[in-house]
Amino acid sequence: MPKQYKISPDSPIGIFDSGIGGLTVVKAVRAGLPSERIIYFGDTARVPYGPKSQVTIRRYAREDTEILMKHQPKMIIVACNTVSALALDVVEQTAGNIPVIGVLKAGAELAAQKTRSGKIGVIGTQATIGSNAYACAIREENDALEVVSKACPLFVPLAEEGFIDHAATRLVAEEYLSELVGKGIDTLVLGCTHYPILRRMIERITGPEITIIDSAEAVAGKARQLLGSQTMLNGGSAQPMPHLMVSDLPQKFSELYRLFMGTELPDVELVGV
């Protein structure tokens, strides 16, 4: 059982991800809720979760949540689509009475609101797509909706290598997306935190008729709404950089941080896993 503690509007929002992809969620939360204190944990020692088994992903999800719980957050945001898909219940259990929201359900809700044609595309890692969790979450909103999914496992390494605008990325993206576009979707969910980095390339292939749903923006909107309804919004002044924790300091870390956040790397705390 998790220890109980008292939360207040000044308590931080805890966000975690398998690596640093979740920084797109940090960026979206900061944009929408600049007065909130943010604690971020990125499990850079064990990234990526996507290709791993459900048993391992669930164990990692529990450990990641425990790391955040030490900082007594008022809310936990699961920025990792893989954990949102396969282990949200583990996070909820570990978080006790603290509200937990995940990118997946937030993205699914927004997609269900936005679609007109009723045909929604979802792209993500192998694990996220294989779990069928986006399709289930979307159809929980409205079971008349049709969902077409496609795993795009090369998008993460291409984004991390900075092949943002490269002809090879375009070829890969065309291969991944042409099938979805051909099936007449009018809404496409970016079901992986890295994908917003490739958003322009993706939009070039999907065209102006298809609405892109960024799950990071969706979960930030949901966090604002939920904290507001609980009168737990921080009314203070704008916060400095988030408290950043990682399980490993990879070699290209500051470069990647800049790619995601557009700013220089702040101080980082290294935590054992």
Added chain:
Amino acid sequence: MPKQYKISPDSPIGIFDSGIGGLTVVKAVRAGLPSERIIYFGDTARVPYGPKSQVTIRRYAREDTEILMKHQPKMIIVACNTVSALALDVVEQTAGNIPVIGVLKAGAELAAQKTRSGKIGVIGTQATIGSNAYACAIREENDALEVVSKACPLFVPLAEEGFIDHAATRLVAEEYLSELVGKGIDTLVLGCTHYPILRRMIERITGPEITIIDSAEAVAGKARQLLGSQTMLNGGSAQPMPHLMVSDLPQKFSELYRLFMGTELPDVELVGV
């Protein structure tokens, strides 16, 4: 201190890698030494090591070696280029009096023997190339040799996604390799266990004038030589499949196993890390 035990020609050869890329080494050892028993550990729960920090890579290397030592091997082969580059001393310490050979030194020795022009190219992960370990090992063989290195981080995901013959892979490979070819190398070391899977594509770009050194084949040759000199070769009949241990059973595991070994997945033992 590791426990001492008595080895015999019938003792197994222990091989480990950060994931399943080391299966290219298993394949090469089986081809050259079909009578040897092989114990393989692939750290699939924490793969990839390449982008991680040296501290973390060294800890993983010790733990991986300990897993193999429980099976009392007569030799340990480090199939992981990253560990060979950054943590071979940790493996040697953990293995006590058991001989340890790594893909890196084996590949470096063979490249130094084969080059005529004295200009050798090396490709590998960010960590392997960044460590400069291949260049050092090659120049330890002959300090008149010139080494040109290039990190090719997208080759692993492209190989694992089966983009073996894809136009996108060709564009990426051209971008990575054209600089090396332009510098007049006559020998190219595949300094990552995954790269033999892309060997044909790589050869198409490097052309017939450049000799490809496969570090997996090199280390298998070295193992045969060393065991022979110690009269530790197994004289028995051909062995069945290797004893396979992994720290996670990823979703596409049997598919990947087939990609590397060309055969169906045998029984697998799951070990905790």
